[in-house]
Amino acid sequence: MLSPFLKQILSMKALAPEVYFTLAIWFFCEMFAVFILPFCFSDAFFMSLYMDDKAKISTARFLNNENANIPDSITGWFNKPNEKRKHWVTDQYGSRSANPAVIERNNKTRVIFLGSSMVNGGEGVANNETMSAYLDSETREAFNFASMSYSVDQSLLTYRSKIKLFEPDILVVGIDPTPITGLYNHYIPFKIPEETSMPYLKPRFKLRDDELVEIRPNQNWLKSYLTNDEFHHFLKKNDAYFRDFEQFQSFGFTPIAQGLFALFKRVRSFVSYYYAEGVSDPLLEKVMDTFVMEAAQEGTKVYFAILPNQRMYSWSGIWQFFPDVYQLRVNALGLEGFNTIDIRQTLIDSGYSGNELFHDDEWHYRRLANEIIGEAIKVELNKSENVKL
Amino acid sequence: MNFASIQYLTFFCCVFFTYWHLSRKYQNILLLLASWFFYACWDWRFLSLILVSTLIDFVVGKQIHGSNIRSIRRAWLGLSVLVNLSILFYFKYADFFVGSFIELCNTLGFYPSQPTLDIILPVGISFYTFQSLSYSFDIYKKELKPSHSLLDFATFVAFFPQLVAGPIVRAKEFVHQLSTDRQFNGDDFQRGLKRFLLGLFKKAFIADTLAIYLVDPVFAAPEQYSSATLWLAMFGYAVQIYADFSGYTNMAIGSALMLGFSLPENFNFPYLATNISDFWRRWHMTMSRFFRDYVYIALGGNQKGEARTYVNQLTTTMVSGLWHGAAWTFVAWGGIHGILTSSLQFKNRHFKFKMPKIWVVTLAAWAFTQLLVCLAWVLFRANDFDHARVYLQRLFSNESGDSIVMTVLILCAFLSFGVDHLYGWLKERGVLHRYEIPSLVKGGAYALIIIFMFHSIPKEATPFIYFQF
Structure with a gap:
């Protein structure tokens, strides 16, 4: 039995015709946007809507070498050499080290850091406050070649193209909290729509017959990224996140469709956390394995520092009911025989709170955390019998 | 809770659909509780200010109405003015007047130490204190009879749609609406x-x-x-x-x-x-x-x-x-x-x-x-x-x-x-x-x-x- 109030609501066409027609036309627009609109326009048209003004400006600046990252034909982008920012600088090789990097070897043990902005330091710390800086000593020199938003495959390509030249004794590679997603992505805005300051294009690997096959996009495509069909076709074929762009074409234009889709994505994300998806992955393990093998051929030892964000560090609230993805990852990669460093345990042992260790973005480390991490890596390297520090 | 937010839309939908299923008395109870919840979302501690203002003016209204002696009526009105304006002055103007006084002293060559009051300004304080105050004034001027129901009066003071930024509603144009039956009306x-x-x-x-x-x-x-x-x-x-x-x-x-x-x-x-x-x-x-x-x-x-x-x-x-x-x-x-x-x-x-x-x-x-x-x-x-x-x-x-x-x-x-x-x-x-x-x-x-x-x-x-x- 319906209450009189609900009966009145249901007979809205007679009682409140403007509300009725508003809802009816709105519903029609929602349906049209979801089912018809994607067939009416090309990918190029939707691309021009997908990329906001900030992303368009950032792309132009990137192509003009005006950003902190410049185009790189092998890795997609790399740190701009001799860049001076408010808190940090890069040297002639683009390294963000406490002391400028040099190619010529000396009698010091040489440690090179690779990874994403978590290793690089981001905007919040100075060069001498990054984790690599705390390894510098009379017997050891550390260079920081990490770059913003790098995934492990880009670190491998950086090693091949730039780092071998420096003949490091040790490589420390940062494994950030989401190490797998980047391995399946070419175009950053598809993976992180809100990342408007880094609309860059990266290479990726595919696994074929247990071998890594590199898929390298043409960086010139970025010059005509809104209209270039070849570029769009390439992404459709090779970027796992192209489907997110396709979903935007259906669900990105009307409030209810977008709201429901955002809810669906949130639920999907919780489910993937619940089933501990994203702990490890064959492609990730293959890239790491290749890293270790290629470095070993040059006499270099590789350590993988497993880096937590603030949520992984605290793992409290609702998250404590979900599998501890960080710990599972540390265990899984350890079982595969990689030299891993459990950074979270080190930070927990320090006794500091998450707010003292992490910046407000809950992702990048403060100086204090970098110092603790640097010391932990130093201890780990000292343990190594093969390396005399 | 900002009006232009998903939180408010959700809150309002919940209130709206429950409200129209209740009788008048329970509608008013719901409105009062919803209004207090709405205000508590900013800072629950300041709910006490609304409660004080409500209770004082409810009592004052009855006392003014119940007396024919001008001096007594004035004294009760004075109490309402004193309480409401004291709340307003302390939370909104204490910092300002102390700061201005110290600046004046500095100009005259005296340098008293600057106390740090750091008083948080409760949201909408200027609106609900004025609204509550107007009730006592209107009864004093014999333009309004006091409300017999504390529930109705409290709902008038705290009514969530206009609690934090007006319009400044006078009791005589609102309280009577609370005591009449309301039917859902499509228009x-x-x-x-x-x-x-x-x-x-x-x-x-x-x-x-x-x-x-x-x-x-x-x-x-x-x-x-x-x-x-x-x-x-x-x-x-x-x-x-x-x-x-x-x-x-x-x-x-x-x-x-x-x-x-x-x-x-x-x-x-x-x-x-x-x-x-x-x-x-x-x-x-x-x-x-x-x-x-x-x-x-x-x-x-x-x-x-x-x-x-x-x-x-x-x-x-x-x-x-x-x-x-x-x-x-x-x-x-x-x-x-x-x-x-x-x-x-x-x-x-x-x-x-x-x-x-x-x-x-x-x-x-x-x-x-x-x-x-x-x-x-x-x-x-x-x-x-x-x-x-x-x-x-x-x-x-x-x-x-x-x-x-x-x-x-x-x-x-x-x-x-x-x-x-x-x-x-x-x-x-x-x-x-x-x-x-x-x-x-x-x-x-x-x-x-x-x-x-x-x-x-x-x-x-x-x-x-x-x-x-």
Whole structure:
């Protein structure tokens, strides 16, 4: 039995015709946007809507070498050499080290850091406050070649193209909290729509017959990224996140469709956390394995520092009911025989709170955390019998 | 909980659907609990202030009504004034007066130590204390009988649609609505929903777009921008503050209407005014009414000679300026409006010539009035007198400097404001009554506005300007 109030609501066409027609036309627009609109326009048209003004400006600046990252034909982008920012600088090789990097070897043990902005330091710390800086000593020199938003495959390509030249004794590679997603992505805005300051294009690997096959996009495509069909076709074929762009074409234009889709994505994300998806992955393990093998051929030892964000560090609230993805990852990669460093345990042992260790973005480390991490890596390297520090 | 947020929409839907399934008594209980919850979402500790104000005025109202002895009635009224204004003064003005006193001492060569009070300003304190106070005043003036139900009175003081930024509702126009049965009415629901949508559009699109892309950057560093840009930002702020506050009022009136209540109007297209008195008859009408009835008339109004009338006007507008914020810039803003209003009255009293009623003269009067209003807004928006001085100096100095790119969104915001006031202009001339727009067309327009808003409102929402008052 319906209450009189609900009966009145249901007979809205007679009682409140403007509300009725508003809802009816709105519903029609929602349906049209979801089912018809994607067939009416090309990918190029939707691309021009997908990329906001900030992303368009950032792309132009990137192509003009005006950003902190410049185009790189092998890795997609790399740190701009001799860049001076408010808190940090890069040297002639683009390294963000406490002391400028040099190619010529000396009698010091040489440690090179690779990874994403978590290793690089981001905007919040100075060069001498990054984790690599705390390894510098009379017997050891550390260079920081990490770059913003790098995934492990880009670190491998950086090693091949730039780092071998420096003949490091040790490589420390940062494994950030989401190490797998980047391995399946070419175009950053598809993976992180809100990342408007880094609309860059990266290479990726595919696994074929247990071998890594590199898929390298043409960086010139970025010059005509809104209209270039070849570029769009390439992404459709090779970027796992192209489907997110396709979903935007259906669900990105009307409030209810977008709201429901955002809810669906949130639920999907919780489910993937619940089933501990994203702990490890064959492609990730293959890239790491290749890293270790290629470095070993040059006499270099590789350590993988497993880096937590603030949520992984605290793992409290609702998250404590979900599998501890960080710990599972540390265990899984350890079982595969990689030299891993459990950074979270080190930070927990320090006794500091998450707010003292992490910046407000809950992702990048403060100086204090970098110092603790640097010391932990130093201890780990000292343990190594093969390396005399 | 901001009106222009998903949280409020969810909260309102829950209240709305429960409310219409209850009897009147339980409807009022629900409204009271919902209102307290709504306020507690900002800071639950300040609920105690509303409770104190409510209890004092409920008791005071009964005591005033129950006594025929003037001195006793005055004493009870005095208690209400003392409690309400003490709350207001402590939380809103203590820092300001202590700071001003110390500055004065410093100027005179004394250097007392500066105490750090760090008092948090409770949201909407100026609105609910005035509302509660008006109840005691109206009973004292025998214009209202006291409410017999504490529940009804508490609901009147805390009624969530207008709790934090008005309109300032007087007890005699609202309490009786709480004691009558309310039936769901499709027409009220439709009108309420339309008012809410219109308010949301004004606040979330017009006000926020102008604030984020034009006004805030220019006012943050006026010395960097060209004179032309400063003029644009000044007009932008005039539109922003109107869209922000009238948007809030529309959402408050719309929310109340959907719950079966009628709230007084607060704005009547103020930028159509052709003189300064006309402006104040159209801008924040419930506040103007409050100050007229309880300050201006209490001071003697226009009954004590011409000179005293001007003094009363000036005092009233300066007090209303101080009501807006604890800073001398607000007092000065009120003073400017007082001088303008008094000047107009002086002119009308002593210079009896009639201006010809031709459109050129009306247009000139309108432009002159609005220019003065906009220039005064600079003082209202400025952080301090120095800031206002720099802004006004550059405004008239024809200096070069940076400019703001007039994006499509900024143009659309100005255009939407223009359409709003054009509607008001046509409405005042009775033109709109001649045309009946079909519901289908109106429904289509509303649906498109909803989708347009979804795409164009800035991600960085700003709080309502009048929440700070």
